Amino acid sequence: MDFGLIADNLLNPPILFFLLGCLAAFSRSDLTIPQQLSKSLALYLLLSIGMHGGYELSKSGITADIALALGAAMLMAIVVPIYSFWILRIRFDLYNAAALAAAYGSISAVTFITGVSFLNQLDVAFGGHMVAAMALMESPAIIIGVLLVRMGAGKDSDEPLDWSELLREAFLNGSVFLLVGSLVIGFITGEPGWKAMEPLTGDLFKGVLAFFLLDMGLVAARHMGDLKKAGLFLVGFAIGMALLNAAIGIGLARLLGFGAGDALLFTLLTASASYIAVPAAMRLSVPEANPSFYIAASLAVTFPFNIIVGIPLYYQVIDFFWR
Amino acid sequence: MDFGLIADNLLNPPILFFLLGCLAAFSRSDLTIPQQLSKSLALYLLLSIGMHGGYELSKSGITADIALALGAAMLMAIVVPIYSFWILRIRFDLYNAAALAAAYGSISAVTFITGVSFLNQLDVAFGGHMVAAMALMESPAIIIGVLLVRMGAGKDSDEPLDWSELLREAFLNGSVFLLVGSLVIGFITGEPGWKAMEPLTGDLFKGVLAFFLLDMGLVAARHMGDLKKAGLFLVGFAIGMALLNAAIGIGLARLLGFGAGDALLFTLLTASASYIAVPAAMRLSVPEANPSFYIAASLAVTFPFNIIVGIPLYYQVIDFFWR
Amino acid sequence: MDFGLIADNLLNPPILFFLLGCLAAFSRSDLTIPQQLSKSLALYLLLSIGMHGGYELSKSGITADIALALGAAMLMAIVVPIYSFWILRIRFDLYNAAALAAAYGSISAVTFITGVSFLNQLDVAFGGHMVAAMALMESPAIIIGVLLVRMGAGKDSDEPLDWSELLREAFLNGSVFLLVGSLVIGFITGEPGWKAMEPLTGDLFKGVLAFFLLDMGLVAARHMGDLKKAGLFLVGFAIGMALLNAAIGIGLARLLGFGAGDALLFTLLTASASYIAVPAAMRLSVPEANPSFYIAASLAVTFPFNIIVGIPLYYQVIDFFWR
Amino acid sequence: MRAVKRIEIVIDSLQIDRMVELLDDAGVSGYTVLPNARGRGRRGVRSGDEITGALENIYVMTICESDNLDTVLAAIRPLLDRFGGMCVVSDAELMEA
Amino acid sequence: MRAVKRIEIVIDSLQIDRMVELLDDAGVSGYTVLPNARGRGRRGVRSGDEITGALENIYVMTICESDNLDTVLAAIRPLLDRFGGMCVVSDAELMEA
């Protein structure tokens, strides 16, 4: 295996700022990022990637290939949480297994965005519809996670399921909403819309990503402490699951004839886990689960693994098979 | 009438992001914009429009035409709240009528800025002095509103009027101060000043406006609920007042021989209502008035009406008469 | 003496925005900058200047001259607080003298950055290693300040000195950490790293500095009130110390054969005083000192003096001797 | 001055809308909410300055009539039982307008 | 420990400077202010996360001597009467330095 790509990836400002953030937390520096800045940068990244995806879609149009890719995304979003749950039940109780399964069935937008920046650097093309795929894959796992709890708890659970709230939580949570909205706006306004927004949503993109990853590093490192309590199984699961899902993602992408860029992004969507939308939904719907498990696993293990090792690794495998 | 311009305006990213914000609030998505981000973007927009206006003024110099335009702005800022008050007294008590009159006598900077971005898109020129006109029109209505209350309340009011505080509130409130200050700085530093600031205050302007309008949409939609309590008269007033003031603004602009761009901006200043500076002043000086009336009218009716329908509509009328 | 350079410097947007901020506070305008925006802009400035310094260093490499400059920086960081303390003891008690000495031994990053923007305007070159010098000079004075207190208090002080905490506070405080981290990242990633980040960390730099100085003006002016209580000696010290340290800085720079740009920046480092890192450290380690003394002196006197008068003045002197 | 009860609640910030609804339904005359609370309790440390916002608390204070106390407490108890949080009651005197 | 009175006030955030001035004049030895309060009272829902900031409350707490309570309450009452808001008093014990 060629470690050059991993090393190259490491030497990118975004990844280095992520590591700097981790280092700040480990060395107990008092560096902090104001909370509202974090949220603002996260909104910026979603809005920008959405606009850009919509703009690209407006150029390519919606083809049969794209519909196929979106179908595959949907399929993975439904299948992944189910088999993850089954694996997790080996060690975890119903509630924690379901919440973790939901997190891994869903996606991490920042992992995707870091992948986009990686592809841009290598000048590898990808389709705007992958942003739509990301939006599609964020929500289904939330519903499945809740259903798994209901089915598992059986007759014990006396409360009726509040479907309207659950659906709103899943499909109208802030990040899905902003992503889909920006995608639609980018699609509608096309070239002139993108040109007007580009100095903000295009030119600054990589710099803002680096700044945001500094913050992610700080927070991820702070959650690494929780891993001790959770045990080695969780760390193993968090890495193993990324690798397993990546492998399935690559296989499916090959089967369906995706381009290399689309294949990497699809792989990152399946291999990544949610640490914002799903945790929020689980706190509302499955309060019995312990948030420090699912946040530590997705944010403190799977996320760093994917952006540091995963992206170049998956791409190398793709590059090998796609030749 | 040609609806093409209204449709074109609708398909602009800023307007679409405004609608997206409204939709988020209506569908009860949990999308929120951090409060300090809102305030930061608002400061950015004021600073940028001020710098740009000052820079333009430094190129054009201050001419007799400009003095005339500023005089007209001042006149409207004094006359509008008086006749608005007279109309409002049909339905509202002294306090609410005065507070609403003050709001409509003052201006909305974001409406003006959206108009600027509309003109830029059509490549229609306008003068930097219109920013000075905006600054001039923000404050007088506040004084007039308070005087109307004093005169109406007559002998009942025992407290002496604290003029120094009232004047400070009117002329030194944050938005007027920043706008005038940036205008002066833009004027003084001219070309080199603008070139140094342009990547921030020029290139990013439209993108930031879109981001900010997303937030405005969220907040405006949340205030639409208050309209139910306030009744149909308020909605009618909020739209009717915009149309009436726009008509007067267009007439005056024609009479004084403004260019088409200046005419649109002047019209937007007269037709728009304040939802930041005036409400803050009214809370201090006329606490008897109900804030949800004046905020709902200006923010939830007049503002969306102006940026969605008003701007293209007024421009069409101007275009027709100016040919 | 030629006042042209002082006047030119005054007519720069950043300085004018600083004055606008002061004016807002003096006139009791309600203009406020959201606190988290302040902190965000400060982080941006540190990250950007760090990246840029690292990038420049990656081009120049690390030479003997650079090592010499860093040694001189280190020396000043140790010597300045010691003789400052000795002067301050004329009027202040042990604790306040030590805290003030620490502030003046350390540096103000924004003064440095304003100097960088001044040099850019005059097209005068300077080395990336000056950013490293800044990072080196931030911390030592903190240690020295605490040691001065310990030595002065003698046997009275029963508590053992918590060295690990003191060192962490000095060398791992947020601003030092981010500055050094960004410097290293800029150095490692070189040209491609800088190119990727430049739209954010380069193009927007001057605009953001202006925005940030608006806020500095507001805060500095608010602290000017504290000066009345502190007395004229403090004001005299704050200006005299800047001039004395600047003179020593210029002399040393000449002796060591610095270029004019490096000499100005070195002078600004010695002449400026810390109002963020040192105050935080002093609150933890020398709570007996009165924060309003050291903050008022460094932020409300030395800082404005340096950016308004000092930068062009020092530069004129340097220009004169370097010819 | 009138003797009243002062109820303080700390709860997961996501539950604030439900909590306010319960208080409204129980007939309190008002409430005050303070954001960005963090803390520790039986569910461990909950600290809010996070990208995820996943561990943020919110603080609610309501002044209610002594007669109404039991109703209010009964109304909010299920929410606290399900989602964790804390509730304390103390005596106070309300300044009347 | 010394028995003292604990006064809590919630008021329109714009009034904070006046309120603090009144407290100072009434001779309190200190106060603490918490920002970004929102709530509901007789004037309806007041929620702060707005572009306008127009409906934001602020929370003020002051510990005062029992003897001084009436002076303090008398000093702040007109402001509360004119601009709305809430004020409650409770008993507390101050840890002395």
Added chain:
Amino acid sequence: MRAVKRIEIVIDSLQIDRMVELLDDAGVSGYTVLPNARGRGRRGVRSGDEITGALENIYVMTICESDNLDTVLAAIRPLLDRFGGMCVVSDAELMEA
């Protein structure tokens, strides 16, 4: 409901980690922290909205058992003595899960 003590502390925000450690060591069952407090006391006005952040307070509230009160107060007193701040205690009743 169980009778408990309600301890409120206002302290320099930089001291929050130490304070929480002291509370933990003294065996409290939990605490709640509210940020961005400003105020006035013997050390003068401390206002937080600053570039320096140098004068920011933080508010901590902890509910503890009446038996444990003295232990807790003894634990935190040195910190307050050295760095300033305020601490008041009042009675409350805890709603039990």
